[in-house]
Amino acid sequence: MLSSFRLSMTWVHTWFGLVLGYVLMVCFFFGALSVFDREIDRWAIPETRYEPQPMPSFDSMLLPIFRSIEPEPRSYDYAQGEVQGPLPPRESLAMSDVGAYTTHRDPVLDMYVSFDVPNKPKDANLDHVHAFGYATIDPRSGTVISNDKLKIGSEFFYPLHYSLHLYWKNLGYWLVGMAALTMLAALVTGVVMHRKLLRELFTFRPRKQMRSVLDLHNLTGVAALPFHFFFAFTGLVIFAGIYFPVTSSMFKPQAEAHEKVEELRTGLPHDPAHIAAPLASVDAMVAEAQRRWGERGMPGEVGFLGITHLGDANGYVSVYRAGTDRVTLTGQGIHFRASTGEVIREDPQPSSVAGINDWLTGLHLQHFRHWLLRWLYVLGGLAGCACIATGFVFFVEKRKRQHAKAGASGARWADAMGVTAVTGMLVATGTILVANQLLPGDLPRRGDWEERIFWLAWLLALVHAFWRSAPVAEARLSPAWREQSWVIALLCTAAPVLNWLTTGDHLLKTIAARYWPVAGFDLALLVVATVAVYAARRLGRAERVLVETAGGRGRGSLEAAHA
Amino acid sequence: MPDSLLLGLALLSALCAMGWLALGMNVHWQQVYGNVASSTRTVRIVRVLGACALVVSMLLCLSSDHASIASLVWVMALAAAVFLVAFLLSWRPRWLAWLVPWVRT
Numbered sequence: 001m002l003s004s005f006r007l008s009m010t011w012v013h014t015w016f017g018l019v020l021g022y023v024l025m026v027c028f029f030f031g032a033l034s035v036f037d038r039e040i041d042r043w044a045i046p047e048t049r050y051e052p053q054p055m056p057s058f059d060s061m062l063l064p065i066f067r068s069i070e071p072e073p074r075s076y077d078y079a080q081g082e083v084q085g086p087l088p089p090r091e092s093l094a095m096s097d098v099g100a101y102t103t104h105r106d107p108v109l110d111m112y113v114s115f116d117v118p119n120k121p122k123d124a125n126l127d128h129v130h131a132f133g134y135a136t137i138d139p140r141s142g143t144v145i146s147n148d149k150l151k152i153g154s155e156f157f158y159p160l161h162y163s164l165h166l167y168w169k170n171l172g173y174w175l176v177g178m179a180a181l182t183m184l185a186a187l188v189t190g191v192v193m194h195r196k197l198l199r200e201l202f203t204f205r206p207r208k209q210m211r212s213v214l215d216l217h218n219l220t221g222v223a224a225l226p227f228h229f230f231f232a233f234t235g236l237v238i239f240a241g242i243y244f245p246v247t248s249s250m251f252k253p254q255a256e257a258h259e260k261v262e263e264l265r266t267g268l269p270h271d272p273a274h275i276a277a278p279l280a281s282v283d284a285m286v287a288e289a290q291r292r293w294g295e296r297g298m299p300g301e302v303g304f305l306g307i308t309h310l311g312d313a314n315g316y317v318s319v320y321r322a323g324t325d326r327v328t329l330t331g332q333g334i335h336f337r338a339s340t341g342e343v344i345r346e347d348p349q350p351s352s353v354a355g356i357n358d359w360l361t362g363l364h365l366q367h368f369r370h371w372l373l374r375w376l377y378v379l380g381g382l383a384g385c386a387c388i389a390t391g392f393v394f395f396v397e398k399r400k401r402q403h404a405k406a407g408a409s410g411a412r413w414a415d416a417m418g419v420t421a422v423t424g425m426l427v428a429t430g431t432i433l434v435a436n437q438l439l440p441g442d443l444p445r446r447g448d449w450e451e452r453i454f455w456l457a458w459l460l461a462l463v464h465a466f467w468r469s470a471p472v473a474e475a476r477l478s479p480a481w482r483e484q485s486w487v488i489a490l491l492c493t494a495a496p497v498l499n500w501l502t503t504g505d506h507l508l509k510t511i512a513a514r515y516w517p518v519a520g521f522d523l524a525l526l527v528v529a530t531v532a533v534y535a536a537r538r539l540g541r542a543e544r545v546l547v548e549t550a551g552g553r554g555r556g557s558l559e560a561a562h563a
Numbered sequence: 564m565p566d567s568l569l570l571g572l573a574l575l576s577a578l579c580a581m582g583w584l585a586l587g588m589n590v591h592w593q594q595v596y597g598n599v600a601s602s603t604r605t606v607r608i609v610r611v612l613g614a615c616a617l618v619v620s621m622l623l624c625l626s627s628d629h630a631s632i633a634s635l636v637w638v639m640a641l642a643a644a645v646f647l648v649a650f651l652l653s654w655r656p657r658w659l660a661w662l663v664p665w666v667r668t
Contacts, residue, residue: 204653372636379642379646
């Protein structure tokens with residue numbers, strides 16, 4: 001019984017791990033990059049390379065900018081598709097809510113506006129839909145930074161790791177959710193399969209061919225087990241609302257009733273009164289909020305500032321403290337009546353359930369100020385990548401000789417997909433960075449081009465991986481691993497050089513100025529390039545050894561894991 | 564003490580802890596000292612030292628950050644220490660002998 005239980009665990013681990021491992025690779029790698037998403041933004045948009053700024057004055061700077069924001073054409077078109085009858089002209093939609101958000105790592109300020117759409121939605125379950133508008137500003141001067149410039153870190157890599165940029169029917173979120181669930185299952189089944197979890201905790205035998213791959217798989221999986229578990233689990237918690245949309249389906253009446261009760265309890269109006277009202281000084285409200293935080297012994301900066309029902313008698317202003325010294329995100333919210341500035345409510349200390357939820361989501365979303373922990377998270381994420389990649393390699397190494405004898409092509413397919421998911425992903429990442437530096441600065445919808453180039457590069461890597469995969473069918477090593485490693489080395493060297501040529505910010509200058517967002521990213525790229533050269537050379541040697549021994553036993557597995 | 568120093572010490576004691584715990588295992592002891600078995604007494608000493616160093620690293624983490632962050636730093640520091648010890652054992656095992664200077668070979 002025990003042996004069949006273990007075999008069934010092995011089956012789950014192998015096949016779910018293989019199929020959803022490709023998705024997990026994306027989650028872990030781009031998740032690891034997202035730890036430094038704001039810093040990657042600085043690298044990608046040179047005009048934002050200055051120090052992080054606090055929330056600027058609302059009355060004198062933010063309000064006029066909010067008033068100038070129009071619905072994004074894309075959001076307007078989307079809203080049009082959701083409602084009955086033609087929408088009013090884009091410029092004439094009325095603002096309902098506005099918000100501005102910043103962290104201790106943001107030189108720029110993100111602002112958004114949600115606009116009321118008067119039309120009745122097509123979906124009978126919806127009361128109304130909104131259209132949205134966005135702006136990013138330099139808070140020192142109020143200059144608006146064009147939305148055509150893609151924030152590669154926070155607008156591309158970061159959403160990629162949880163949505164895959166597949167927004168049709170939320171498909172990407174569901175795939176990632178499946179993958180996260182698979183990760184949890186793979187951890188449990190992996191622990192069952194391992195048997196010597198603690199006895200082999202420190203075991204890595206690089207000179208033992210197949211064993212080295214499995215050792216590395218176990219080491220990266222077990223040493224960072226808490227990280228893998230908590231990030232897969234908290235990722236699911238964060239998007240629980242998508243995976244269990246009960247408040248908009250089964251329990252919709254209860255959810256609406258709850259909102260009404262909340263309104264009575266908190267005094268924060270759920271609906272507008274439809275009576276116009278002026279806006280009192282928001283700066284005075286911010287000062288009052290900061291005074292109250294100081295009284296609680298936790299003075300701090302503003303992380304989020306929002307107005308609900310702007311310009312309405314029921315309007316209220318919410319001021320949240322930036323969560324730089326806690327795991328939980330923004331907190332300590334204080335709410336003011338927008339027309340008078342009187343305090344309506346101070347959020348109480350979160351209940352224990354809410355506190356646990358805040359900690360779980362906060363540890364994943366990491367808005368705290370802790371550079372060591374950020375780097376340790378990158379280590380955890382890359383360990384996850386190494387774990388998944390060695391899983392692919394082990395799958396192929398274990399089967400390719402039998403498949404070669406039997407004339408089956410399974411190992412060849414799995415290997416080519418592995419190349420695409422591991423080195424191909426890095427090729428695509430390097431390409432978008434190079435494209436970011438090379439595309440003309442004033443190109444309209446520049447960001448769209450960068451994204452297209454990213455996907456095209458990945459597609460080419462896929463084609464290349466399959467085209468070069470023939471040796472795997474003869475139980476040899478695919479040269480695609482080595483060739484793509486060389487491409488990675490080239491791209492990751494080109495990116496910092498191009499950064500120097502286009503902006504003048506070379507490493508000596510950025511290090512001397514201690515501007516770590518750019519210096520750190522340039523250095524990281526050079527480290528990746530060095531590792532890629534090392535991996536490519538080792539792979540080349542392994543291919544030659546294999547050719548000399550004419551299909552002899554492989555040594556390429558370990559090197560592949562390095563790539 | 565500045566936080567960076569406290570955190571550096573926390574990382575260092577996590578590394579020592581994992582090194583001692585690895586030395587407490589016969590297979591790794593032999594990686595460091597060749598085929599010389601360790602005495603029962605030495606095994607007990609390095610295991611106790613390892614456990615103590617784990618606690619010390621946790622206390623150092625707690626002294627530099629709010630407990631909610633310190634718990635994360637500590638767990639991740641342990642992971643980093645395991646990687647480092649595993650790679651040292653396969654690359655330069657003799658270096659771990661620094662952790663048990665009283666042992667003569």
